[in-house]
Amino acid sequence: MLIGDLQLSDQGAALAFASGCQFESKNRVARLRGARQDCDCGYQSTTAAGDTMAGGRNIMPEAQAAPISVASRFRGDEERWAAVVNRDHAAAGEFVYCVRTTGVYCRPGCAARLPRREHVCFHASPEDAENSGFRPCRRCLPNGPALAERHARAVAAACRLVETAEDLPDLDALAQAAGMSRFHFHRVFKAATGCTPRAYAAAHRADRAREALRASRTVTDAIYDSGFNSSGRFYAASPEMLGMAPATFRRGGAGETIRFAIGECSLGSVLVAATARGVCAILLGDDPAALARELEDRFPRAELVGGDRDFESLVARVVGFVEFPALGLDLPLDIRGTTFQRRIWQALQDIPAGTTASYRAIADRVGSPKAARAVARACASNPLAVAIPCHRVVRNDGTLGGYRWGVERKRVLLDREAFSER
DSSP states (O other): OOTTOTTOOSTTHHHHOSSHHHHHHHHHHHHHHSOOOHHHHTOOEEOTTSOEEETTEEEOOOTTOOOOOHHHHTSSHHHHHHHHHTTOGGGTTTOEEEETTTTEEEOTTOOSOOOOGGGEEEESSHHHHHHTTOEEOTTTOTTSOOHHHHHHHHHHHHHHHHHHOSSOOOHHHHHHHHTSOHHHHHHHHHHHHSSOHHHHHHHHHHHHHHHHHHHSSSHHHHHHHTTOSOHHHHHHHHHHHHSSOHHHHHTTTTTOEEEEEEEEETTEEEEEEEOSSSEEEEEEESOHHHHHHHHHHHSTTSEEEEOOHHHHHHHHHHHHHHHOGGGOOOOOBOOOOOHHHHHHHHHHHTSOTTOOEEHHHHHHHTTOTTOHHHHHHHHHTOOBTTTSOGGGEEOTTSOOOOOTTOHHHHHHHHHHHHHHTO
């Protein structure tokens, strides 16, 4: 993991990152190190739907619209004073304001008490202010890195500490290393990464466990190489980390038995597959043979066994739910995915039947507001149709968007759920 590398691009992050909180760590920390957000400084950015964003609202693109530079917004003293009054962080780095009565200069977004207008003058840079006899504010530190950058550096350092420590450090140790209180550090870390320090540490240890199982000679060696202090804790955590027993994971899934059966419904063919822990796949399609091949590709080394009569009743329950959503679907699930995918899929299961949510709304719910595209990728990777209702996620403008098993199936599922909730 390369959380300390703050030059990470947005696009490869979710794929390069085995767990979702890690993805957000790298992605959001990288953005924090960048400059201000477009919507804060007046620049109109284009959304995926082709509309533009201004102040958080969707508006139609204008033929003659041109970006407004930050420097032009704060060219005059009155505009600068308005930024000070509003504590506009978009103005950070464009100017500093000086208070004649105290001899101190501050950033525009400083949280200190607001001075009177007649006591304030402006300078283009900290150097100009200091040459005029003013000293830097000890609260906002205008002659040092911006607060967001300091927080990004502290979070990156904490992530590197987690990654390199033999024993996972606790919250107090991480906060002390960052020079913050434990409560303040917890808030800063979660705001920057989208997950708590504990969740990040657990995800990193799960990555180490997977790597150790592939590289170590025995499972016992892998337990201690990945940072676990006891085999009991490792085996207790392995179902969530690996989705299977450690020895089975080490063999690449060989020896695992998966039962499956294929039924028919009004949407086409339905394949249902399950392990001893629960249903691991619900696939929709037009060709039963293609669904069986997809299951083989997903579990290439597992033993696939046709379901018996009792198992076929499980398929009947899934078909019944597809036809009549009001029946509900309460099945034990064997959910396998990265930490980030599992967070998204859990959020999808919380969407009530008959309603929808946008990709952006789901990203907000999991604490990763900039990860709408990663949410869409997690929906596209969902192996459990209808059980994990990714069909309830739509575009920001309310249109259906894509669906792994076909947009028309998505439309029918939503219509049936809306009708059953009336």
